[in-house]
Amino acid sequence: MAVIELNTISKRYRNADSNAVDRVSFSLEKGEILALVGESGSGKTTLLRLIAGLEHPDSGTIRLGEEIIVSGRKSVPANKRKTGMVFQEYALFPHLTIYGNVAFGLKGLKKKETEQRVMETINLTGLKEDVKKYPHQLSGGQQQRVALARALAPRPELLLMDEPFSNLDTILRDQVREEVRQIIKAMGITAILVTHDTKDAFSTADKIAVMLEGRLLQLDTPDALYKDPNSSYVADLFGKSNNIEATVSPRGFKTPFGFVSGPKDCPLAVNQDKVNIFFRAEEADFCNAEEPHLCGRVEQCMYLGDHMQLKVCCNRCATCAGGNEVEVMDDSQRILLKSSEQTWKTGDVVRFKLKNYKVKAADSE
Numbered sequence: 001m002a003v004i005e006l007n008t009i010s011k012r013y014r015n016a017d018s019n020a021v022d023r024v025s026f027s028l029e030k031g032e033i034l035a036l037v038g039e040s041g042s043g044k045t046t047l048l049r050l051i052a053g054l055e056h057p058d059s060g061t062i063r064l065g066e067e068i069i070v071s072g073r074k075s076v077p078a079n080k081r082k083t084g085m086v087f088q089e090y091a092l093f094p095h096l097t098i099y100g101n102v103a104f105g106l107k108g109l110k111k112k113e114t115e116q117r118v119m120e121t122i123n124l125t126g127l128k129e130d131v132k133k134y135p136h137q138l139s140g141g142q143q144q145r146v147a148l149a150r151a152l153a154p155r156p157e158l159l160l161m162d163e164p165f166s167n168l169d170t171i172l173r174d175q176v177r178e179e180v181r182q183i184i185k186a187m188g189i190t191a192i193l194v195t196h197d198t199k200d201a202f203s204t205a206d207k208i209a210v211m212l213e214g215r216l217l218q219l220d221t222p223d224a225l226y227k228d229p230n231s232s233y234v235a236d237l238f239g240k241s242n243n244i245e246a247t248v249s250p251r252g253f254k255t256p257f258g259f260v261s262g263p264k265d266c267p268l269a270v271n272q273d274k275v276n277i278f279f280r281a282e283e284a285d286f287c288n289a290e291e292p293h294l295c296g297r298v299e300q301c302m303y304l305g306d307h308m309q310l311k312v313c314c315n316r317c318a319t320c321a322g323g324n325e326v327e328v329m330d331d332s333q334r335i336l337l338k339s340s341e342q343t344w345k346t347g348d349v350v351r352f353k354l355k356n357y358k359v360k361a362a363d364s365e
């Protein structure tokens, strides 16, 4: 059984024109980490607060473990829900030691049990040397671990984290993400984190939910979201993508860059004349003229340190000297390719083949 299950949860703030959270449903299995990503105002924090019990939805139900915690007017109070919360600014108690901070949420346990639980959690989070220190004596990364230990000490069924890495500098952030993931995984806890940063989501989460205007656009594994996004919004959120128009023919797809051989059992190809071919820059391989290939001309080269990014125009575009016909260029006739070679220049002919691509309905964008 899923640890947490949301069913068509909606929330509209007083005097607002639209829902901050709009009919969101999903469930998570034990030990899964979910990242909620989306632009500012998309409803991520509101959704987290609804799960934590800091807000009440207008409709929908939430189940945590075996208990329905939200349904109609029923709402289990926040302090009775088996959730732990880590806030952006950590919210540690400055007058308490690390031990005191971690022990804070363990009221009700006997002294010996409390001691055992605190030390167990402190060991897991690598804070053993710091138990007697105060928060101001610790680095940002260490404070983050204290906040995590404090949330985990009561052994919640669900850990909620609101922008947990945003106070850390870039180098520390990479390290802390990894540590946080390892700790959560070691404890087998189900977790939801809210972040603006797609790198946080990719490196920490097992699944990512993309939100826009209160709605859940797509919830999938990082790999599936990257390689098979269900909308151009999701595709562009995780890096530049190529989405070229194509016409279906018996053996494949005619694109402005040439012919792409079709997979044998492509369901879209049967019923549709026009489709989109979707691929990431790194899913194209450069090749020579002897192999079957797609072809275009370099319109712009960008040196990006570890690779060159080539903006490539199809041969039919107005800006390409080699075009037989002049057409008005639209975005579908420009693509991005990645190259480790640094010898490209504007106007060069580029031949490439697609290692991977997805066929999408032309009207799916």
Ligand SMILES: Nc1ncnc2c1ncn2[C@@H]1O[C@H](COP(=O)(O)OP(=O)(O)OP(=O)(O)O)[C@@H](O)[C@H]1O
Binding pocket: 013, 014, 016, 020, 038, 039, 040, 041, 042, 043, 044, 045, 046, 047, 196
């Ligand atoms: N307490 C509130 N009262 C009224 N409106 C609110 C309140 N909190 C959030 N909102 C509105 O609800 C919508 C969703 O906000 P929310 O904070 O959940 O988004 P978010 O994705 O977490 O944004 P951010 O990344 O900037 O924190 C926004 O339009 C916001 O202005």
